[in-house]
Amino acid sequence: MLLSKSCVYGLRAALYLANQEKGKFIPIRQMSDKLEISFHFLTKILQQLTAEGILESFKGPNGGVRLVRNGSEVPLMDVVVAIDGSKLLTECALGLPGCGVKAPCPIHDKWAETRDSIREMLEQSTLTELVNKSRKENLRLTSEDGFDILFND
Amino acid sequence: MLLSKSCVYGLRAALYLANQEKGKFIPIRQMSDKLEISFHFLTKILQQLTAEGILESFKGPNGGVRLVRNGSEVPLMDVVVAIDGSKLLTECALGLPGCGVKAPCPIHDKWAETRDSIREMLEQSTLTELVNKSRKENLRLTSEDGFDILFND
DNA sequence: ATATTTTAAGATAAAAGAGTCTCAATAATC
DNA sequence: GATTATTGAGACTCTTTTATCTTAAAATAT
Ligand code: SF4
Ligand code: SF4
Numbered sequence: 001m002l003l004s005k006s007c008v009y010g011l012r013a014a015l016y017l018a019n020q021e022k023g024k025f026i027p028i029r030q031m032s033d034k035l036e037i038s039f040h041f042l043t044k045i046l047q048q049l050t051a052e053g054i055l056e057s058f059k060g061p062n063g064g065v066r067l068v069r070n071g072s073e074v075p076l077m078d079v080v081v082a083i084d085g086s087k088l089l090t091e092c093a094l095g096l097p098g099c100g101v102k103a104p105c106p107i108h109d110k111w112a113e114t115r116d117s118i119r120e121m122l123e124q125s126t127l128t129e130l131v132n133k134s135r136k137e138n139l140r141l142t143s144e145d146g147f148d149i150l151f152n153d
Numbered sequence: 154m155l156l157s158k159s160c161v162y163g164l165r166a167a168l169y170l171a172n173q174e175k176g177k178f179i180p181i182r183q184m185s186d187k188l189e190i191s192f193h194f195l196t197k198i199l200q201q202l203t204a205e206g207i208l209e210s211f212k213g214p215n216g217g218v219r220l221v222r223n224g225s226e227v228p229l230m231d232v233v234v235a236i237d238g239s240k241l242l243t244e245c246a247l248g249l250p251g252c253g254v255k256a257p258c259p260i261h262d263k264w265a266e267t268r269d270s271i272r273e274m275l276e277q278s279t280l281t282e283l284v285n286k287s288r289k290e291n292l293r294l295t296s297e298d299g300f301d302i303l304f305n306d
Numbered sequence: 307a308t309a310t311t312t313t314a315a316g317a318t319a320a321a322a323g324a325g326t327c328t329c330a331a332t333a334a335t336c
Numbered sequence: 337g338a339t340t341a342t343t344g345a346g347a348c349t350c351t352t353t354t355a356t357c358t359t360a361a362a363a364t365a366t
Contacts, residue, residue, distance in 0.1 A: 001154075001240075001241075001244070002155060002241075002246055003246060004323075004324090005323080005324065005325095006323085006324080008246075008247050011247060012247060015259055025342095027341085027342065027343090028342085028343075029341095029342080038324090038325060038326075039326095040325075040326060040327070041324070041325050041326080043343070043344080044325090044344095044345090046343090047343080047344065047345085050343090050344095057342090057343055057344085058332095058333085058342085058343080059331075059332040059333055059334095059341085059342055059343045059344085060331095060332055060333030060334050060335095060340090060341060060342050060343080061333070061334045061335070061340070061341045061342065062333085062334070062341085062342085063332085063333070063334085063341075063342045063343065064342075064343085065343085076260070087154075088154075088155075091154070093155055093156060093161075094161050094164065094165060094294075104292055105287075105292055105293060105294060106168055106283035106284065106286060106287045106292050106294065106304075107229070107274075107278060107283055108292070110274045110277075110278055111274065113270070113274070114267075114270050114271055114274045117266070117267050117270045118267055121260075121263045121264065121266070121267045124263075125260065125263055130259035130260055131259065133259060134258075134259045139257055139258055139259050139261070140258060141247075141258060141259065157353075157354090158353080158354065159353080159354080178312095180311085180312070180313090181312085181313075182311095182312080191354090191355060191356075192356095193355075193356060193357075194354070194355055194356080196313070196314080197314095197315090197355095199313090200313080200314065200315085203313090203314095210312090210313060210314085211312085211313080211362090211363080212311085212312050212313045212314080212361075212362040212363055212364095213310090213311060213312050213313080213362055213363025213364050213365095214310070214311045214312065214363070214364045214365070215311085215312085215363085215364075216311075216312045216313065216362085216363070216364085217312075217313085218313085
């Protein structure tokens with residue numbers, strides 16, 4: 001898998017938050033229900049995003065989490081790196097340590113291209129951009145079988 | 154990680170084989186030593202490749218494994234699919250079941266592009282092509298720290 | 307025939323990833 | 337101040353991946 005499950009959950013939550021009223025704290029419980037992710041597991045993931053400065057949290061009634069920056073200033077990459085680290089973009093497809101520069105392995109050139117295209121995808125898409133697209137086209141964020149979260153709820 | 158460790162080991166072994174005298178059976182022990190992969194683990198991986206018809210094996214003294222087809226007719230994709238399956242190319246980046254067609258999720262378009270570029274990389278590169286390139290440029294197949302396998306050994 | 311070299315297969319173990327549970331800390335409301 | 341709603345942190349469990357170990361089967365060589 002390209003992204004870990006934690007990372008995917010983090011991304012989905014971030015998109016969910018970007019679709020909410022700006023500045024409002026959203027309880028994790030609400031997100032875990034809507035997105036159909038285990039509450040405790042999602043909590044841990046969002047704690048990472050908070051620690052990385054992508055979210056801020058507030059305890060107690062009316063508490064929750066929210067984006068620090070405007071969603072339009074948050075590329076997907078930020079969320080991915082916060083959770084999965086940057087190895088996806090630096091590591092070798094053949095899993096060799098000490099790769100690339102001096103003595104690249106056989107697939108280096110092709111892999112470097114592909115890696116760039118992944119990087120571009122993650123750097124060039126912001127949360128807001130995707131949310132806007134989703135609102136326009138009624139795209140969903142959860143499985144077919146469960147409760148679909150449409151961005152126009 | 155894009156590819157599982159098993160898959161990476163399988164690819165490295167396949168490249169190693171493609172660099173050997175055509176038709177010759179190569180003992181797995183030799184490969185595991187040269188590539189610095191656990192013998193038993195590599196054995197299991199190569200069993201999969203044998204089961205999938207990519208390698209054929211021969212028991213006993215002078216036995217080993219070899220490529221069924223010429224390396225020039227084996228795209229990396231074949232090895233990847235044999236070990237990791239095709240989920241990399243069909244599954245969603247956001248890990249949603251029942252994706253895409255009817256109601257794509259927010260990042261579908263971007264992800265589909267990236268996925269295509271991964272598919273191209275794996276389909277268009279053959280073992281032989283990479284080995285040839287490697288021989289020309291003295292590229293390596295193992296870590297800096299260990300015994301480097303140069304294709305010109 | 308017997309011993310040797312090799313792959314095949316399966317049991318087991320260790321490590322990493324995913325998920326759950328419990329309790330503490332903080333803030334609002336009553 | 338007590339109760340309630342929320343995040344924070346840690347221990348714990350379950351599952352998958354990765355790796356090891358043991359034994360069997362096949363082929364060769366002696
Ligand atoms: S040379 Fe490139 S493809 Fe090869 S191991 Fe290094 S980073 Fe990976
Ligand atoms: S629509 Fe595309 S990106 Fe979204 S879940 Fe499906 S395959 Fe993945």
